[in-house]
Amino acid sequence: MILSRTLESKLSSLYKAGKIVGGVYLGTGQEAFSASLGCSLKQDRDIFAPLIRDQAGRTAFGEPLIEATQTYLGSALGPMKGRDGNIHRGRPAERRLAMISHLGASVSVVAGMLVARRIKGELDGVVGATSVGDGATSTGAFHEGMNLAAVERLPMVVLVADNQFAYSTPRSRQFACKSLVDRAKGYGVAGTEVDATDLLACLETVLAAVEAARRGEGPQIVVGKLLRLCGHGEHDDGSYVPDKVRSSDLGRDCLERGIEQVVSLGLAGAQEIEQWREEAASEVQAAVAQAQTEPRPDPYRDNWRAYSWEGMEP
Amino acid sequence: MSVTYIDAIHQAQLELLRERDDVFLYGQDIGAFGGAFKATKGLQEEFPERVLDSPISEDAMVGMAIGAAISGMRPIVEMQFADFSSIAFNQIVNHAGTHFYRTGVPVPLTVRLPCGGTPGSGPFHSQMVETLYGHYPGLLVMTPATVSDAYHFLKESVSLDDPVIFCEHKFLYRWLKTAAIDPEGLPLGVAxxxxxxxxxxxxxxxxxxxxxxxxxxxxxxxxxxxxxxxxxxxxxxxxxxxxxxxxxxxxxxxxxxxxxxxxxxxxxxxxxxxxxxxxxxxxxxxxxxxxxxxxxxxxxxxxxxxxxxxxxxxxxxxxxx
The missing domain is CATH 3.40.50.920 (Rossmann fold)
Structure with missing residues (x-):
């Protein structure tokens, strides 16, 4: 969480300094929820399809920091080689999917990765997970994907970060049910709800969902109640969020609360946390510096091939 | 004996299932019922684990197949009618079509689209959609006119690493016959x-x-x-x-x-x-x-x-x- 917050704060500065072209999308305030998923998954076998506010989950699931800076800064050596940017990155061969912008689209894709494993007899002990926001639950793709996963009774975990606003649209204009966890009942899957500003609660709830899926109890929806503590992207100041919501319990910072929790449990002291912050700063600095020295993509060298089949002329 | 266009599609799928463990079929009513046009008749009986009925969810059907395809499988999705692939448009063009260029990981997916008009089918069971998919990068679009092409192209679709939009014409299903399928097909890319x-x-x-x-x-x-x-x-x-x-x-x-x-x-x-x-x-x-x-x-x-x-x-x- 510290690493993710440090990286994202650096990315925001780079964007504001004009060093990043396109958008920068942060997960400020969502780190506890996202990281809990990344920590609960097994890096050697599980599947993770993150969405735009999952830097913490990506890091916890083992995505090297350099892949974030390479993709944001347009390095030709990064996983997307400058062909796609910012949060649209991943290494599908390592079960880390590269999201498309269309919300809800990852749900059925993760389901298919699990179905493939079932047909091959390799599903035992594997969990597939994806994250969405409250806005994505309004899409047909989310509904179709959840229903399909439920029909196939797949070991799948879907995190719904109910962060109060989809871009600028409040949840009252997004859905009419009291809580998004009510949807779980309709799909015939397990659903839980958690105060996602509370790191310990997130860890407990998300891990329990992942383990339930792993035990064969079918898809699990976990709804995290929180507030996005940043704009939709760094181009957006989030001025549409009323002060009343900002100052409510939803607006608490999960990172600050998490540190308090860790300290009060005696898991780390103030000095140690300061050391983590310093380490994070130097790791981020190194990842940014490396990506900045790497070559940009060269339009004269890109093979401009959208096909793997060589019979298709570029 | 003669072979119809739909027989060729059925035969190709049967052989693919028998020859390759990584092939599976996914679509609405394709299991015990054998599909709206009987293109999968009897196949679930022989391959219960690899001929799967889907919910009426065209977007999720293709999304699921994309996930399976990047996990080492060779899915064939049957759209009940090509017209309904409009619901799956996003997954086909934005997910399957972009994946190889973006990530370097190909998506060996075949989407079968029963297309074209037959008398009395009306506005939503008759359309030709090849132009839509041809427009987008990353997709191969096959439009077989003969029984042998339907057979060979479908088999080739599955062996190709790229997503294939397989436009099979419903008017030809039972009307078009040949004495026997040519043992050798013409290569893809040759008119x-x-x-x-x-x-x-x-x-x-x-x-x-x-x-x-x-x-x-x-x-x-x-x-x-x-x-x-x-x-x-x-x-x-x-x-x-x-x-x-x-x-x-x-x-x-x-x-x-x-x-x-x-x-x-x-x-x-x-x-x-x-x-x-x-x-x-x-x-x-x-x-x-x-x-x-x-x-x-x-x-x-x-x-x-x-x-x-x-x-x-x-x-x-x-x-x-």
Missing amino acids: RITRPGKHATVVTYSAMVHEAVRAADRLSEEGWEIEVVDLRSIKPLDLDTVIASVARTGRLLALGEAFPWGGVTAEVVSRVVAEGFHLLDAPPMRLNAKDTPIPYHPDLWASHRPTPESITQSLRQLLNL
Whole structure:
């Protein structure tokens, strides 16, 4: 969480300094929820399809920091080689999917990765997970994907970060049910709800969902109640969020609360946390510096091939 | 014994399931029921784990197949009707079509689209959609007009690493027969001269190949020799064969069953004009369906799409008769 917050704060500065072209999308305030998923998954076998506010989950699931800076800064050596940017990155061969912008689209894709494993007899002990926001639950793709996963009774975990606003649209204009966890009942899957500003609660709830899926109890929806503590992207100041919501319990910072929790449990002291912050700063600095020295993509060298089949002329 | 177009599709899927453990079929009503057109009849009985009924969720069907394809499987998705693939458009063009370029990981997925008109099917069970998918990068679009092409292309679709949009024409399912499937198929990317001629070239694909041959037969009674080129796939598009034909005849009619705005016929004409303008003895022509939704009544439907009569008329115009 510290690493993710440090990286994202650096990315925001780079964007504001004009060093990043396109958008920068942060997960400020969502780190506890996202990281809990990344920590609960097994890096050697599980599947993770993150969405735009999952830097913490990506890091916890083992995505090297350099892949974030390479993709944001347009390095030709990064996983997307400058062909796609910012949060649209991943290494599908390592079960880390590269999201498309269309919300809800990852749900059925993760389901298919699990179905493939079932047909091959390799599903035992594997969990597939994806994250969405409250806005994505309004899409047909989310509904179709959840229903399909439920029909196939797949070991799948879907995190719904109910962060109060989809871009600028409040949840009252997004859905009419009291809580998004009510949807779980309709799909015939397990659903839980958690105060996602509370790191310990997130860890407990998300891990329990992942383990339930792993035990064969079918898809699990976990709804995290929180507030996005940043704009939709760094181009957006989030001025549409009323002060009343900002100052409510939803607006608490999960990172600050998490540190308090860790300290009060005696898991780390103030000095140690300061050391983590310093380490994070130097790791981020190194990842940014490396990506900045790497070559940009060269339009004269890109093979401009959208096909793997060589019979298709570029 | 004879083999129909739908038999060829059934046979190809049966053989694929038997030959490869990584192939599975996914679609609505394709299991015990055998599919709306019986393209998967009896297959679930032999392969219960690999012939799966899906919910009515076209978007999720293709999303699921994408996930399976990047996990080492070779899924074949059956859309009940090509028209319904509009619901899956996002997954097909934005997810499957972009994946290889973006990530370097190919998506070996085949989407079978029962397309084209049959009498009485109306606006939502008759459409030609190849233009939509041909437009987007990353997708191969096959449009077989013969029984053997349907068989070989479907088998080849599965062995290719890229997503394939397999447009099978419903009008040909039971009407089109051959004594036996050719043991050797023509390669993908090569058009076929279905009927040689010297006075004009008709470039077409899918069921319209047969309508073009009928029109050519009529004109042959008057001494006109019309060459019919079957594109076989619209992406890749074999322009070399088209240009060579136009070089022989000097006249081009691009014929398609799809709506007239843009599309394959427009693409063929624009490429021939750009690369072979000097070969043309007359302005190239296009003939397509009408620019209205596809009507239900058989009498209206028969006039909505090109017919041997309207094709003959266009050819007469092209030949300045």
